[in-house]
Amino acid sequence: MVAKRKKKVGLLQGLTFSKQMSLTTLMRVAMDLTSKAIFYYSITGNTKSLVEQTNTYDFDVINLQKTKPEEVNFNTYDTILIGTPTIGDGIPPNVFKKIRDKLLSIEGKDIGLFGSGNSIYRYYCGALDLIEELLLHKNRIIFKFKFESYPTEKTKQEFQMIIDRICKGGIK
Numbered sequence: 001m002v003a004k005r006k007k008k009v010g011l012l013q014g015l016t017f018s019k020q021m022s023l024t025t026l027m028r029v030a031m032d033l034t035s036k037a038i039f040y041y042s043i044t045g046n047t048k049s050l051v052e053q054t055n056t057y058d059f060d061v062i063n064l065q066k067t068k069p070e071e072v073n074f075n076t077y078d079t080i081l082i083g084t085p086t087i088g089d090g091i092p093p094n095v096f097k098k099i100r101d102k103l104l105s106i107e108g109k110d111i112g113l114f115g116s117g118n119s120i121y122r123y124y125c126g127a128l129d130l131i132e133e134l135l136l137h138k139n140r141i142i143f144k145f146k147f148e149s150y151p152t153e154k155t156k157q158e159f160q161m162i163i164d165r166i167c168k169g170g171i172k
């Protein structure tokens, strides 16, 4: 927080007040133009409910259940959030097999992972760990958010805070 403020002061130092203001506006516009998307899949509706009950601002929201695998396109986004439950001993649903090559080609992006699971299983929300392993070498993992079954109020608040921070430029 302190470091961030120092950097901004340095950048604006020596400029007149009006130039400082236009630079600040430009920075804000640039932040707004950064494109973000949430790609999610949900079988029984728990992961879907979290997405639907979150203010997702200017994120594009793509339901993978309603999208053909060949139409999935990660390329145009800088920040990509992937939501999925875990099915069958730590494995993501089948759709992720179908888009595996597209996932592997994601490079240089900010990635967030979230999804519902059930802690009675050996690999609690293991699908997120697996997708993280696929993506972390060429991207930056900005968060991994696991939650139990249907989203509680606390879950919704915590997830909303993450989204707020991304949209307000707080996750760096």
Ligand SMILES: Cc1cc2nc3c(=O)[nH]c(=O)nc-3n(C[C@H](O)[C@H](O)[C@H](O)COP(=O)(O)O)c2cc1C
Residues within 6 Å of the ligand: 041, 042, 043, 044, 045, 046, 047, 048, 084, 085, 086, 087, 088, 089, 090, 091, 116, 117, 118, 119, 121, 122, 123, 124, 125, 126, 148, 149, 150
């Ligand atoms: C056959 C089956 C296998 C599952 N395996 C796991 C698992 O390995 N790890 C886990 O955390 N949850 C597992 N779950 C629980 C689901 O991930 C959980 O019910 C989740 O809330 C479903 O999310 P959704 O409603 O978004 O589809 C499994 C559920 C089923 C039906």
